[in-house]
Amino acid sequence: MTLEIRTATDNDWESICRADGRAFGFGYTDAEMAERRPLHDLSRFRIAVDNGEIVSTAGSYALDVTLPGGVCVPMGGVTWVSTLATHRRQGIMRQVVEAVHADIDSRGEPLATLWASEGSIYEHLGYGIASQVRMTTINPRLASMGAEYRCEPGSVRYIDGDAAIDAMTDTWERFRRCRTGEVSHDHAYNEVVYPLRARPDGAMSGAYYLSHADGYAAYRIEQKWNTGHPAHILHLIELAAVTPEAHAALWHTLLSIDLVGEIRSNVIASDDPLPFLLDNQRALRTIELNDGIWANVRDPAICFGARSYRCSDRLVIEADGKRWAIEGGPDGASCRAVRTRPDLLTTHAWFSALLYGGTLPSTLVAGRRMTARNADVLNRADLFFGTALAPHCQSHY
Ligand SMILES: CC(C)(COP(=O)(O)OP(=O)(O)OC[C@H]1O[C@@H](n2cnc3c(N)ncnc32)[C@H](O)[C@@H]1OP(=O)(O)O)[C@@H](O)C(=O)NCCC(=O)NCCS
CATH class of the missing domain: 3.30.1050.10 (SCP2 sterol-binding domain)
Known part of the structure; x- marks a missing residue:
């Protein structure tokens, strides 16, 4: 085996998608590869090539992360880490990730973080668990909020198109500075992500956006008609509330959506005050609490x-x-x-x-x-x- 580890170029994009698809078990169509391409700066990607074939990949996103106290630092969000099954457990991922770390260091970014697909991979590479992710389920039929939280008519509205992209950019920028561990989403990112979310995802609808002057929520609906006993699943995919009023108003609206039997999410922080706004706190159940972000301080x-x-x-x-x-x-x-x-x-x-x-x-x-x-x-x-x-x-x- 003659292994070359090098920086990816524009020409490698489709081969990277195919290699990663094999490692993770997905396959992008040509159109999907094209629309996701602007999200990736390939000069931040390193690949291992064996006899002309890409066998391992890793890259990073240039992000800004909030630290305790509200100060933000630039950060390399490590991503697309994969090695083909034919080349695993030979130390190739380690070499490719170390090359990505060297790139992050050379750009003067003091921190690398990632989401891990499995719990036992990244401690070997200097990463420790810095935050947690919580899977929750809410039964909206048990989850009533006091009348005092009912928002003024018109204070929460549905938005889409440019209004949603602007809210995702401007409100998010205010929100993410209030929470340690949250990262930047710039306008260019939201312009790519918005149409991706607008399309159905498996059994789920395209995303709907609820907007408030100081927050927004994005969700998809998975229809479950249950022959006359509708109990759709509302998948909450993002909720950014800058003020307690926006938080209560958005939740009051989400809990009022008809035909929904369950609200599922992995974006509600472990200390979110929502249970205290409910008449019955157990209407929100934590199903799992897992490692979230892994950090490697460079x-x-x-x-x-x-x-x-x-x-x-x-x-x-x-x-x-x-x-x-x-x-x-x-x-x-x-x-x-x-x-x-x-x-x-x-x-x-x-x-x-x-x-x-x-x-x-x-x-x-x-x-x-x-x-x-x-x-x-x-x-x-x-x-x-x-x-x-x-x-x-x-x-x-
Ligand atoms: C995870 C993956 C990238 C590892 O690639 P690899 O080239 O086999 O990894 P390496 O041989 O460089 O292993 C580096 C270290 O991590 C450990 N490691 C790698 N994968 C591991 C796993 N799945 N579970 C436990 N340990 C693992 C190895 O034991 C090794 O430790 P050591 O150097 O102390 O012996 C590869 O198995 C893969 O593509 N998996 C599917 C996609 C995926 O989950 N990617 C991670 C996304 S966050």
Whole structure:
């Protein structure tokens, strides 16, 4: 086998789609490949080629991510990681992903993150779990909201076309800065995504958009007529509410949609206040709580120096032999390499997991992924790194 690892070019796009399709089990038509092409900057993709055939791929999206305190940093959203079944477990994915990391580093992006298809792949590559994803189901027939949440007539409306693209761009930009872990969606992205979502997806309808001055929601409907007992499934695919009023108004409207027997979603944060707005909190059930975003901090000084901390303190963390002193508080911080005695000892993956504030040092210590100098240090570390709002990401990249 003569393996070449190189940067992808425009000419590789269709072969990348075919290789990835084989690895993940999908197949794009020519039209689908063409319409998705603008979402991908192939200069950020690396491919392994064996005898003229693409056998492994990985790339990244240029994104901006919100950190605790509301500061945003540029980030490489790693994606399209695959190796053909004929070439697996020979270390090829590792080489291709490391080439993508080198590209992210060369662009000055201090962070790489990804969604993992399987839980056991990415710790080997320096990634730790930074946020969670929750699968929920709501029975709208049990989920009544108090009359006080009924929105003013006209404050929530259906939108489509350019109005939906503008809401997805402008409202999202305000929303994503309020939640650690959420990422940028620019206008060009929304112009591609809107027509993709407008088409039916399997048994689901095209997307509908509900708009409020400070929020919007996107959903698809899967019809279930059940011979006279309609119980459609409403699949909530995005909900961006900048204010509590927008959140309540959008949910009041979603829960009022007729013929719906279930609302399913994986975009509701674990600390979303919705259950408290319902007369019966158990109308919302959590079906699964899984790992969400995996983070690999490429530049600790920039990442841990950019976020804020819940209280003022200074802690030294040793990760894979390198020691970092983080000193900061609610108003800002600095992070620099030091030689002093560490308070916490871990690997690069679980050091990275601390960035968003959703994975606490005490959890990692109890899970044997970290050790602490003593119980007092561990208590301080939990107070320091933890955040009020759970980090969360609705964007799948
Ligand atoms: C996941 C996938 C890309 C791995 O490709 P690969 O070329 O076989 O991976 P490598 O040989 O470079 O393995 C790198 C490391 O990850 C581990 N690893 C890879 N895939 C793994 C898996 N599915 N489960 C557990 N560990 C895995 C390997 O053991 C290896 O660890 P080591 O270097 O410490 O021994 C490939 O199996 C694939 O295409 N799967 C289907 C698509 C997919 O799920 N992609 C990931 C999207 S997030």
